[in-house]
Each structure stands twice: as C-alpha cells, then as structure tokens.
Amino acid sequence: MYFLSFNNIKPANAQGSRISLWSARLVTRCSLLASKIHRPQADGFTLMEILVAVFILGIVVTTVMASFSMVFSTTAAMEEAGAAFEMGKNCLNRIATDLENITIAERPFYKPPKTDDPPDPYRLQGANESIGGTRFAKLRLASRAHVPLGGSPREGIAEIVYYVQARPDGSWQLKRADYLYPYPRFEERSSDPVLCENVKSLAFIYYAEDGIDSETWDSESEGFANATPAMVAVRLEIAAGDDVFLFQTTVKLPLVRRKQG
Numbered sequence: 001m002y003f004l005s006f007n008n009i010k011p012a013n014a015q016g017s018r019i020s021l022w023s024a025r026l027v028t029r030c031s032l033l034a035s036k037i038h039r040p041q042a043d044g045f046t047l048m049e050i051l052v053a054v055f056i057l058g059i060v061v062t063t064v065m066a067s068f069s070m071v072f073s074t075t076a077a078m079e080e081a082g083a084a085f086e087m088g089k090n091c092l093n094r095i096a097t098d099l100e101n102i103t104i105a106e107r108p109f110y111k112p113p114k115t116d117d118p119p120d121p122y123r124l125q126g127a128n129e130s131i132g133g134t135r136f137a138k139l140r141l142a143s144r145a146h147v148p149l150g151g152s153p154r155e156g157i158a159e160i161v162y163y164v165q166a167r168p169d170g171s172w173q174l175k176r177a178d179y180l181y182p183y184p185r186f187e188e189r190s191s192d193p194v195l196c197e198n199v200k201s202l203a204f205i206y207y208a209e210d211g212i213d214s215e216t217w218d219s220e221s222e223g224f225a226n227a228t229p230a231m232v233a234v235r236l237e238i239a240a241g242d243d244v245f246l247f248q249t250t251v252k253l254p255l256v257r258r259k260q261g
Helices: 015-038 047-100
Strands: 125-130 134-141 160-167 172-180 194-196 201-206 230-241 245-252
Touching: 047 160, 047 194, 047 230, 047 245, 125 160, 160 201, 172 201
Parallel strands: 134 201
Antiparallel strands: 125 134, 134 160, 160 172, 172 194, 201 230, 230 245
C-alpha cells in the first residue's frame, strides 16, 4: 500500500498556489482510487438465481435422458423384431425344404402294415400334443434333405421330426431331430438343433387329393386309407417382446401315395 504526503509543500507565490491546487486535486483522486480498491465486491448470484438455474438444468437433463431412453428402447425393439422375423423365415424355409424332398413308399412296394409288422420307415405322421396346457403340432416324415451334424460325411434318407419343447423360463422352442437309417426310437434329445425360440403356436394342416383337410395325419392308418397328403400348410407364430409374428406357407408334395380303391 502506498501513501502520499504533501505536508512540506507551501504556496509562496502564484505558481505555488497552482501547485497547491494541483496537489489537492491529486490527493482527492488518489483517495477516490483507494476507496475503490478497498471497497468489497458485491457481484455474484443470489440463492434464488441458483435455484432457478438448477431447476432449469434438471428439466433439460430429464428431457435429454428421456429422449435417449426412447431411442434406445425403440432400437432394441426393432432389433428383436428383426431377429424374430429372420428366425421365422429360416424356419419355414427349412420345413418347406424337408417337405419338398419327402420320401414315401409307393404301391405295389408298399404294403399296409399288419399287427406285428414294423412301421413303414417312410411314413408321414402328424399329431397334436399338449405342452403346458397349449396345443402344438408334431410332424414326422422321411426326407432326402438330411443335414449332417458334427462333420459327418454320411448322406441318405433321414427321419425328421419337428416337435415343440418347453424351456425352464416358460417359453417354447421348436426343435428338429434328424437321423439317418437305421432310425432310432424317437425321443426328445438336448442335442437336437433348435430352429425357433419363443414359439407361440405351431400347426400343420394336411390336404388330401380331394381337398379335404385335417389337422392330423397318419399314412399307416386305415382311417386315411394308408395314403399320404397332397399338400401341407404350415402356420407358425413367434413372439418378439409384446408383438407376435405370423408365418405361413403351403407346400405341394412331389410324391403322393393315393388311397386304395
């Protein structure tokens, strides 16, 4: 801090008077400057201004976070729906391929089974099963569309079984069993590939040559005159979140064993 003292200045003449006046003015200005330097600053924000700013910031942050959450949830839903659509399409293509390559035994080589005869290895059987109180279709056929697993080089006519299996979380999955001759006794295996997850419904509709349709079929049964269907319609529903996607197709079989008579 600097102090200015003018005690030794004495006005002796006019020039001295002017010096005294100048000195007085200088002292006055220095005093004013010193008072400004030592005056406490009163600039800043009041509590109300701070609260209003925090409130506005909270609204902005909430809006931005809600927008991001909406974008992320929409993206996740679209990805889930896309995965379900791709899975359903591939599943129907696989079923259609198996049906288009169906193998049946035709007359006169085919003989209706007797009581003690083994079943026809190339039979087609479609049934409905209740799983956890929900009905699902089950289909067994013989097809040349064998899919080798585990790097096996073997080829041939495979026994293919489509069946629905319950999962521990309460959902259902569609599995495909595929075994070459000699065909083992069918049983559900954990090693069978899963074609579809989150299955809501599965149905096969079998059409005879005369156009009569049925939800079940057994080419070994006299009730169907030991014939095979001419067409098979597939109806599959897959869940994706809150949405359910429906997939349908109809396959005309290349081989048909007609009714007797």
